[in-house]
Amino acid sequence: MSNVIEVKNLHKAFGKNTVLKDINFTVAKGEKVVLIGPSGGGKSTLLRCLIRLEENYTGEVTFEGKNVNQANKDQLQTLRQKMGFVFQQFNLFPHMTVLQNITFAPLKLKIDEPDKIEAHAVELLDQVGLANKAQAYPQSLSGGQQQRVAIARALAMKPEVMLFDEPTSALDPEMVNDVLNVMKQLAADGMTMIIVTHEMSFAKDVADKVLFMDKGKIADQGSSDYIFHETTNPRTKEFLAKLM
Ligand code: ADP
Numbered sequence: 001m002s003n004v005i006e007v008k009n010l011h012k013a014f015g016k017n018t019v020l021k022d023i024n025f026t027v028a029k030g031e032k033v034v035l036i037g038p039s040g041g042g043k044s045t046l047l048r049c050l051i052r053l054e055e056n057y058t059g060e061v062t063f064e065g066k067n068v069n070q071a072n073k074d075q076l077q078t079l080r081q082k083m084g085f086v087f088q089q090f091n092l093f094p095h096m097t098v099l100q101n102i103t104f105a106p107l108k109l110k111i112d113e114p115d116k117i118e119a120h121a122v123e124l125l126d127q128v129g130l131a132n133k134a135q136a137y138p139q140s141l142s143g144g145q146q147q148r149v150a151i152a153r154a155l156a157m158k159p160e161v162m163l164f165d166e167p168t169s170a171l172d173p174e175m176v177n178d179v180l181n182v183m184k185q186l187a188a189d190g191m192t193m194i195i196v197t198h199e200m201s202f203a204k205d206v207a208d209k210v211l212f213m214d215k216g217k218i219a220d221q222g223s224s225d226y227i228f229h230e231t232t233n234p235r236t237k238e239f240l241a242k243l244m
């Protein structure tokens, strides 16, 4: 398997606060990597470094063999097209319909013919279970529905990798599964994914590799079986015991 993403010796500080320390990992095509760990451990910062929403780090992040930190403006735009990002806060455009939210960026960047972009958006809405909401406005949707639109919006760019940063943390509990089920389907369809989540049963099901991040370091890592059943790392066990 070829690696889509490689992270080597990544260090990142905010002032005197070093929040990522010697991070090393790879993501192979089709692989699902799940990041877990206590709040403040550096998970969001790590994801943000991958698409260069954070700069001024040392070490190397490569995407499809290209150095993310050295990409020029055009290369960076291409790179961000290939990495879909779904945040905890979905931030849909309130004055646009669901369909317009999904087609906006692909139309602007002209990734395809307009009619093809629209047809793809309709397919994606069906895929996330919202075929009947194309003409609705975001404020008329539940949080779970809005997050599924945000996933469709990211997929509309035809990304190679999807990054999720706690996509269900802001949702009412009864909506969490609708979003996780969309993500499970995406995983089953072969998408390469990096997911930050506190949903441990989802992580167990989906992860090929789990990274436990604590105080800026990857403190433990391995298969889902290893992390959830076999590890002897006291920090991992303590963290999981609190959640499960
Ligand atoms: P997690 O996502 O695991 O909760 P974060 O990556 O958000 O962790 O945060 C890691 C550390 O970096 C925390 O100590 C946080 O306060 C700090 N941090 C994150 N973003 C910034 C920022 N823009 N400026 C200063 N410190 C930050």
Ligand code: MG
Pocket: 043, 044, 045, 165
């Ligand atoms: Mg975070």
